[in-house]
Amino acid sequence: MILMNDFKSEPPELRAAMLGAAQRVLESGWYVLGNEVVDFERAWSSACGVAHGVGVGNGMDAIEIALRALDIGPGDEVITTTMTAFATVLAIFRAGATPVVADIDPETALLSIQSVERCISPKTKAVILVHLYGQLRQMDAWASFTRDFNISLIEDCAQAHLANWHGNFAGSFGVAGAYSFYPTKNLGAAGDAGMLITDDETIAQRSGQLRNYGQSKRYHHPELGMNSRLDEMHAAMLIERLKWLPEFTERRRKIAATYRSEIVNPLIRHLAPPEAPSAHTHHLHVITCDQREALQAHLHTHQVQALIHYPIPAHHQEACLGIARDPEGLQYSELHADTCLSLPCHPQMADNDIDVVISAANSFQRK
Ligand SMILES: Cc1ncc(COP(=O)(O)O)c(C=O)c1O
Numbered sequence: 001m002i003l004m005n006d007f008k009s010e011p012p013e014l015r016a017a018m019l020g021a022a023q024r025v026l027e028s029g030w031y032v033l034g035n036e037v038v039d040f041e042r043a044w045s046s047a048c049g050v051a052h053g054v055g056v057g058n059g060m061d062a063i064e065i066a067l068r069a070l071d072i073g074p075g076d077e078v079i080t081t082t083m084t085a086f087a088t089v090l091a092i093f094r095a096g097a098t099p100v101v102a103d104i105d106p107e108t109a110l111l112s113i114q115s116v117e118r119c120i121s122p123k124t125k126a127v128i129l130v131h132l133y134g135q136l137r138q139m140d141a142w143a144s145f146t147r148d149f150n151i152s153l154i155e156d157c158a159q160a161h162l163a164n165w166h167g168n169f170a171g172s173f174g175v176a177g178a179y180s181f182y183p184t185k186n187l188g189a190a191g192d193a194g195m196l197i198t199d200d201e202t203i204a205q206r207s208g209q210l211r212n213y214g215q216s217k218r219y220h221h222p223e224l225g226m227n228s229r230l231d232e233m234h235a236a237m238l239i240e241r242l243k244w245l246p247e248f249t250e251r252r253r254k255i256a257a258t259y260r261s262e263i264v265n266p267l268i269r270h271l272a273p274p275e276a277p278s279a280h281t282h283h284l285h286v287i288t289c290d291q292r293e294a295l296q297a298h299l300h301t302h303q304v305q306a307l308i309h310y311p312i313p314a315h316h317q318e319a320c321l322g323i324a325r326d327p328e329g330l331q332y333s334e335l336h337a338d339t340c341l342s343l344p345c346h347p348q349m350a351d352n353d354i355d356v357v358i359s360a361a362n363s364f365q366r367k
Pocket residue numbers: 058059060061084085087088130132156158159179180181182192193194
């Protein structure tokens with residue numbers, strides 16, 4: 001079976017480097033928020049071209065901490081896309097703010113500026129822009145839109161490691177960027193990990209406090225924070241994995257470009273091409289098909305795993321059916337949720353695997 005991810009077939013040199021990193025940590029005798037975390041914060045923030053990185057427990061916490069560091073909470077509204085991992089919306093709830101979900105552009109599956117504009121109210125404090133599937137798009141438009149409405153732009157970069165537009169990286173356009181290093185992400189730890197990146201020293205300092213019980217210095221708690229500290233073990237392994245990320249990202253780009261040119265089945269639609277090759281990291285390669293379930297089953301019989309990201313938009317989740325939303329509805333998100341399908345696109349795929357996926361997709365016929 002060609003899987004969506006295949007960690008077991010990663011290069012032995014990478015595995016050896018990760019084991020070496022684990023040994024380094026064990027021998028140091030320091031396990032949480034130590035030198036490895038500081039080194040990884042420096043390495044990742046500089047890879048993203050920003051001044052500060054604050055290592056946290058996971059990507060969802062990075063979003064919550066960004067909101068709290070901006071003093072966004074009860075009584076404030078935060079707009080985001082309903083077509084995202086539930087964590088994006090949950091982080092807004094966790095910060096005590098009110099999420100308002102907007103619709104997507106059907107060509108890209110990314111947040112629609114027009115829909116966000118319909119969601120703006122006097123209580124709006126921020127937009128969380130999700131670089132879904134790894135796509136960085138319309139960044140100039142988002143920067144000027146949020147400036148015109150005097151609201152903060154926070155980037156959810158969980159799927160967009162190293163995506164860049166004219167040399168500016170995901171997370172550097174807004175006031176803060178939130179990264180997840182969940183194992184399946186393009187840069188993934190051997191467990192949960194995350195980071196908030198920012199150029200703003202005050203936000204960085206406040207975030208460092210919030211992740212550690214709201215502690216300013218040892219045993220002093222000027223505010224009620226959380227426990228969202230990054231472990232040394234994850235940071236040390238991420239330092240090793242980061243060395244491979246450019247090569248792995250190029251491989252994803254190559255696979256995605258091959259799918260785009262060689263999957264020619266008229267029953268399968270591609271999303272809009274990237275604005276530039278560098279502006280897409282192809283965390284997921286998503287196509288749409290009106291007969292999505294039949295296509296998924298067909299691929300499965302050809303030994304190709306395909307998954308759905310995401311089958312249920314946030315406003316259809318049982319926990320938040322009454323969530324505030326675009327007054328004109330969220331029909332493009334609903335359509336996308338019913339038709340989207342992610343094909344395997346990961347750096348361990350062999351050329352032959354790519355050919356198998358392409359011929360399986362092209363041989364699908366209307367049921
Ligand atoms: C778009 C998006 N935002 C946020 C998150 C949350 O990251 P984590 O699972 O590390 O909390 C994820 C990960 O699933 C994601 O894909």
